[in-house]
Amino acid sequence: MKERLWWRDGVVYQVYPRSFADANGDGIGDLEGIRGKLDYLVSLGVDALWISPIYPSPMADFGYDVSDYRGIDPLFGDVEVLDALLADAHARGLKVILDFVPNHSSDEHPWFRESRRSCDSAFRDWYIWRDPAPDGGPPNNWLSNFGGSAWAFDEHTGQYYLHLFLDKQPDLNWRNPMLREAMYDAMRFWLRRGVDGFRVDVIYHVMKDAEFRDNPPNPDYREGIDSEAQRLLPLHTADLPETQGIVAAMRSVVDEFPERVLIGELYLPLERIVAYYGEGLEGANLPFNFLLIGAPWEARFVAGLVERYEAALPEGGWPNWVLGNHDKPRIASRVGDAQARVAAVLLLTLRGTPTMYYGDEIGMHDVPIPFDEVRDPFERNEPGKGLGRDPQRTPMRWFPREGAGFTRGVPWLRLGDCVASRNVATQSDDPASLLSLYRMLLRLRRGSSALSRGAIRVLGVSDEAFAYERRDGDDRFVVVLNFTDAPAALPVAEPAGACVLSTHDGGASGELRANEARIYRGSL
Known part of the structure; x- marks a missing residue:
């Protein structure tokens, strides 16, 4: 492993585009905003930025409901702006990874509109439709990850369609070869434009049981605490054996282009995470390892986790580590400000590719969001359980002033407190700050073959x-x-x-x- 490989030796930095930098003053981050902060990413010392979904979308789930897999939502810019961002990033030695959302589209996608037009539509089988149960109810007991049944009834055609998330996010039918080829071609569209790879959303959900059997009850479900979806074990809706073939096919598409990467989002047990490297390592280059996010912050537990993960990796499989993302509470909120510094050292010195989440390098905390300001459909559907993701998606703080340098307008989510100390400008001038620690760690890691690949x-x-x-x-x-x-x-x-x-x-x-x-x- 003497030759440098960017996704193996480097560090990935996740940008949630609505919240990173707003260039046009509408209170929502955009691609021009990201483009204007590329020099910051270079000075920080990361190697790649991963941008959460920017495709055209009604924004029912803030971009994870895609209505066009080959476009850019006007909220963020257009394809030409992305091309400029790619050119500017590559000129600075930065790679750019896009989200790819294959499990479901928006119900406003032309494919779904045509699919629901009639039972005889040529696009009917691009989605998952079923007749009602004998009593007229849903075809089986499958539950949505956002609460309630995973089936929505369509009055016009008299059938139910599957949605493992919102009812405005119908699941695509990956058993249909035409759908598969259309999705692979969408990936190629972006790869030809110079995108350096994809982080694939809920990749383990794309295949569902062909017999549509009920999911079994979860004996460990905690009423009033766990999400409703956890009431059942997703035996027939997640991590099916057939999924490995889809992942391998996606990897083949990515491998048509040099030095690209396929990253899979997986909330699975350790032994199932490593299965997504695939036979002969033909699966995901990096099956995301989120084990630190939910781990007890204790020395023995973390040490054991490191040893178990290393032992479970297939020969030649490259590890990766994540401390936070757009779906989970921030690391500083989980372990406190003092231990957030220890966490930074851990993340950037373990063997494997680290992924940082924007704002963690300045110690951003989760921001409490009053219910009348909640934007996340997960929290609105299951209030009071603390499942909402708005707190960890609040705007980046650049300067200690109104709008925090994020926007000259009204930010789409409140900024929270401690803006005066938790911002890039203030911490850049403080050699003892968390940001300065991250920069030192990233510089040390980049200059050391032991820390980057040893x-x-x-x-x-x-x-x-x-x-x-x-x-x-x-x-x-x-x-x-x-x-x-x-x-x-x-x-x-x-x-x-x-x-x-x-x-x-x-x-x-x-x-x-x-x-x-x-x-x-x-x-x-």
Whole structure:
């Protein structure tokens, strides 16, 4: 692995386009806004930006309801603006990854409009239609991930259509070869324009049981706490064996173009995540590993997770790690400001491709959203359970002023508090800030073959701390992390090499200080 490969050795930075930078003042982020911040991404030290959906959409689920797979929603710009963004990014050495949403389209997509026109429509089988049950109700017990039945009745044709998300997001029928080819051609459309790959939304849902059998009850379901969809186990609606063939076919499309990447969104157990590398590694290049997002923030648990994941990887499979995204609470809200610094060191020194979420580098927290301002349909459908995703999608803070430099208009979601301290401009001038720590880590990682592609070896773990070595030939580093807010003994003998980075000021020797992470050059 001597030759640099951008998606293996680099760092991905997720941009939620509505919330990153607003160039036209309408309060909603756009492509020109992203284009204007490319130099920031370069100065930060990331290698690729992944942009959440920007396709034409009625925005029932903020872009995850696509009405045209080959266009750009006017809210964000147009195809020419994306072309300019691609050119500018590539000129700076940045790669650009787009979201691809294959499980469902919008109900306003021309395919679905034609599909629901009649039972004899040529597009009828591009979606999943079924006759009612004998009692006239839904065909089976499948549930929507956003609450309620996954079936919607169409009065005009007298059948139900499947929607595993909103009823305005009908599921596509991936058993139809014409639908598959149309979707692969949509991928090629963007790859020809220079897009460097795709993050594929809920890739594990695309195939459903051909016999439409009921899903079994979930014995661990917690009434009033879990989402309604968790009442059943998705045995027949997720992670079907046939899905692997679809993933392999998508990978084949991506491999028609040089140096592109296929990333799969997977909320699955560890042993199922690694299955998506595919036979002979012909599946996703990076099946997303979200295990840290829901993990208890404890040294022994995280160390065990790292070891289990490494052991489960197929030979040649490259790992990846994620601390946050647009669907889950922010890392600083989950572990606190002090441990967010430890988390940054962990993410950027583990073996594998890290994915950062915009704003985590300045310590953005989830922002409470009053119910009358809620935009997320998940929260509106199941209020009171804390399932809403608006809190982690609030606008990026660029400057300590009104609008936070995000917009000169009214932001689509409230900014929240602490704007004066949690913004790029203020933290750029503070060498002790979280942003400065991220920049140091990214610079260290980029300059080290050990940190970007080397092997990992767990050295020691205690109830409080976790230590591991990264090594590529003579390039070696030891990372030590204190997961607690109290001093802790090093779980290994103190490395002989110099401490090149600490999350704390002052000397770094002896026991770990509260909430401290260190990186030593050299080995034990």
